[in-house]
Amino acid sequence: MKHRFVLAMGLLALSGGVLAEPAAQVQSEARQMLGALVGYRTVAGQGNVPAMARYLAGEFRKAGFSPEDIELVPSGETVGLLVRYRGAPGSKEAPIAFLAHMDVVDADPSEWTHDPWTLEEVDGRLHGRGVVDNKYGLLTLTQAFLRLRRRGFVPDRDLVLAFSGDEETGMASTRLLADRLRGAAFAVNSDAGGGYRPAGDGTPSYYIQAAEKTYATFELTARNKGGHSSAPRADNAIYQLSAALLRIAAHRFPVRWNAVSLAGLATTAGDLGDDPELAKAITDFVASPGHPASLRRMEQEEWLSRELRTTCVATMLQAGIVENALPTAARATINCRIFPGETIDDTRAALAQAAGDPALELTVVGDPVEGPMSPVPAALTVALERTLKIRLPGARVSPYMEAGATDGVAFRRAGIPTVGAGPLISTDGSDYNFHGIDESLPVSQFEQGLDHYYLFIQALAGATPEDDVE
Numbered sequence: 001m002k003h004r005f006v007l008a009m010g011l012l013a014l015s016g017g018v019l020a021e022p023a024a025q026v027q028s029e030a031r032q033m034l035g036a037l038v039g040y041r042t043v044a045g046q047g048n049v050p051a052m053a054r055y056l057a058g059e060f061r062k063a064g065f066s067p068e069d070i071e072l073v074p075s076g077e078t079v080g081l082l083v084r085y086r087g088a089p090g091s092k093e094a095p096i097a098f099l100a101h102m103d104v105v106d107a108d109p110s111e112w113t114h115d116p117w118t119l120e121e122v123d124g125r126l127h128g129r130g131v132v133d134n135k136y137g138l139l140t141l142t143q144a145f146l147r148l149r150r151r152g153f154v155p156d157r158d159l160v161l162a163f164s165g166d167e168e169t170g171m172a173s174t175r176l177l178a179d180r181l182r183g184a185a186f187a188v189n190s191d192a193g194g195g196y197r198p199a200g201d202g203t204p205s206y207y208i209q210a211a212e213k214t215y216a217t218f219e220l221t222a223r224n225k226g227g228h229s230s231a232p233r234a235d236n237a238i239y240q241l242s243a244a245l246l247r248i249a250a251h252r253f254p255v256r257w258n259a260v261s262l263a264g265l266a267t268t269a270g271d272l273g274d275d276p277e278l279a280k281a282i283t284d285f286v287a288s289p290g291h292p293a294s295l296r297r298m299e300q301e302e303w304l305s306r307e308l309r310t311t312c313v314a315t316m317l318q319a320g321i322v323e324n325a326l327p328t329a330a331r332a333t334i335n336c337r338i339f340p341g342e343t344i345d346d347t348r349a350a351l352a353q354a355a356g357d358p359a360l361e362l363t364v365v366g367d368p369v370e371g372p373m374s375p376v377p378a379a380l381t382v383a384l385e386r387t388l389k390i391r392l393p394g395a396r397v398s399p400y401m402e403a404g405a406t407d408g409v410a411f412r413r414a415g416i417p418t419v420g421a422g423p424l425i426s427t428d429g430s431d432y433n434f435h436g437i438d439e440s441l442p443v444s445q446f447e448q449g450l451d452h453y454y455l456f457i458q459a460l461a462g463a464t465p466e467d468d469v470e
């Protein structure tokens with residue numbers, strides 16, 4: 001395994017090798033491509049993902065990928081994209097998949113300082129919808145494949161890019177891709193995981209996403225026979241629902257932990273040099289999970305509290321149809337992020353109990369799936385550490401559990417261990433506001449991440465020890 005790193009280092013040092021591509025050229029090509037990607041408003045229902053996928057397919061063909069190794073996988077109005085980088089002939093190892101999503105959440109130009117669908121640099125930051133989530137991951141994976149291909153790199157096994165087309169909404173395309181890639185050794189997701197470089201001389205860290213909470217949405221409905229608003233009654237669908245929502249707001253799910261969440265917390269404690277008291281509470285919790293005093297301290301921090309349990313929150317309301325009639329129905333949408341090990345049924349039962357009103361209806365929206373945890377493949381950790389020796393020297397690598405939900409869930413359910421290992425290295429106060437208004441990425445971080453997969457892929461699937469030279 002040492003050989004692989006030597007190779008990557010060797011390539012870095014070779015004037016005629018990897019870095020013969022001047023950084024400025026790599027950056028300008030990447031900037032141009034990010035501009036093109038941001039220009040596609042790849043929002044659910046707009047039918048723009050196929051056009052972006054065709055643009056990407058064209059770029060892969062130009063770099064020498066054969067058309068038969070590039071495939072658009074239709075899924076309703078959107079598509080997934082598969083690009084296979086052929087390994088050396090005779091390679092027997094199972095392929096490795098690399099994930100990103102092509103769709104983005106919508107943005108209202110009237111709310112943005114700059115047009116969300118045009119990449120713009122302002123005060124050292126790149127602005128545009130998707131510059132972080134997840135068109136940056138998509139870009140860095142694409143660029144790595146293009147650059148490696150152009151310089152004739154041959155991986156020791158097949159590598160497959162799997163770009164989904166509806167990660168932000170239904171993940172139907174993701175499930176198709178995951179199904180096609182069954183049997184892959186593991187998958188690396190660009191949409192999760194990443195580094196952190198503290199100010200001063202603190203130890204940097206890199207978080208690998210190895211588990212995700214399950215995403216599930218419920219609808220809570222109060223029904224009523226209605227009537228004229230000139231004759232109000234005590235029974236009222238809006239009041240009945242509101243009272244239940246306040247009880248749900250006050251409900252806290254029980255504290256949970258697992259090996260991944262504890263490892264993530266341990267690393268977090270190490271990053272909290274400026275708050276030794278909180279760091280100690282977390283360390284005590286890791287040493288003795290559930291420790292009451294530590295828990296009380298940790299729960300004062302919302303960002304920590306959600307790492308410790310299932311959370312459910314009301315996100316939408318709908319009630320009544322005219323202003324002068326008593327509402328015949330009032331409905332709230334409640335979005336939950338369920339701790340691994342708890343089921344959707346458990347959560348529904350707990351919510352119903354918290355609502356405290358058996359007359360209310362509580363239904364699951366859509367067809368959510370429960371995500372298992374992933375073991376982190378040793379080869380991946382080794383390759384990542386070697387990449388980080390160049391990108392983020394001295395970094396502590398730690399698995400963590402994601403409170404969000406990504407394409408990784410569908411791949412894990414298809415039996416493919418999936419870990420998030422994204423290209424960005426954030427610093428104190430890095431605020432990308434992805435999904436929000438004015439999503440943006442510092443130019444410096446944009447530039448630093450461009451070599452991430454380029455190095456990582458070489459460390460992961462570079463020359464076999466037999467033909468390696470030291």
Ligand SMILES: [Zn+2]
Nearest residue numbers: 101133134191
């Ligand atoms: Zn994303």
